[in-house]
Amino acid sequence: MGGRRRVELRDPLCPGTGVEAVGLVEGEIELTHGGSSVSARGWLRVPIRLECSRCLVEFVQVLQISVNEECALEQVDTPEAQLIARGKEGQIPILNEEDVDLSELVRQLVAMEVPxxxxxxxxxxxxxxxxxxxxxxGPCPCGEDEIDPRWSALRDLKL
Ligand SMILES: [Zn+2]
Ligand SMILES: [Zn+2]
Structure with a gap:
C-alpha cells in the first residue's frame, strides 16, 4: 500500500477485548502512509453488552471511538505478542501478509475504551x-413492613 487509503469496517468484533459485542464493528478509517509509520484516523462504533457497576443490570452501550493512532506496517501476530510490541514501539501493527489488517487496531482501541x-x-x-x-x-418497599426495634420493644412491654 502507498499514499492514502480509506478503509470501511463492518466486521464482527475480534476476540481479546474483554467485552461482548451485540453487533458489528462499524467504522471508517483513513490510513496515511508517511515514512516508517502509518497514521490511522477516523472513527469506530460498536454496541457492547455491559453490566451496571451499581445495580448489576445488563445493558447495551454503543462505544463511539475516535481513531487517531500511529500504526506500524508489521505483521499482526498473536494479541499477546502485540501488547509487548506496542509497549516497546508504541505502534499498532496493521499488516497481514500483503494487506492491511485493522483487527489489532480495533481490538486495542475497544479494550481501551470499555468503561x-x-x-x-x-x-x-x-x-x-x-x-x-x-x-x-423509587424507594424500596422492603422496609415498610419491617418492625422498628423500638416499637417491638414497646409491644413487649407488659403494662
Ligand atoms: Zn444501574
Ligand atoms: Zn429493599
Missing part, C-alpha cells in the same frame, strides 16, 4: 442495601 465502571444511566440509584432490589423505580 471500567459502567453505569446503566448516569443517575443509577443502585441496589437496595437491605434486600438487593434495584432502586430504579
Amino acid at each position: 471500567s465502571r459502567p453505569l446503566c444511566r448516569d443517575d443509577c440509584a443502585g441496589l437496595c442495601p437491605r434486600c438487593g432490589r434495584p432502586l430504579s423505580s
Whole structure:
C-alpha cells in the first residue's frame, strides 16, 4: 500500500477485548502512509453488552471511538505478542501478509475504551442495601413492613 487509503469496517468484533459485542464493528478509517509509520484516523462504533457497576443490570452501550493512532506496517501476530510490541514501539501493527489488517487496531482501541465502571444511566440509584432490589423505580418497599426495634420493644412491654 502507498499514499492514502480509506478503509470501511463492518466486521464482527475480534476476540481479546474483554467485552461482548451485540453487533458489528462499524467504522471508517483513513490510513496515511508517511515514512516508517502509518497514521490511522477516523472513527469506530460498536454496541457492547455491559453490566451496571451499581445495580448489576445488563445493558447495551454503543462505544463511539475516535481513531487517531500511529500504526506500524508489521505483521499482526498473536494479541499477546502485540501488547509487548506496542509497549516497546508504541505502534499498532496493521499488516497481514500483503494487506492491511485493522483487527489489532480495533481490538486495542475497544479494550481501551470499555468503561471500567459502567453505569446503566448516569443517575443509577443502585441496589437496595437491605434486600438487593434495584432502586430504579423509587424507594424500596422492603422496609415498610419491617418492625422498628423500638416499637417491638414497646409491644413487649407488659403494662
Ligand atoms: Zn444501574
Ligand atoms: Zn429493599
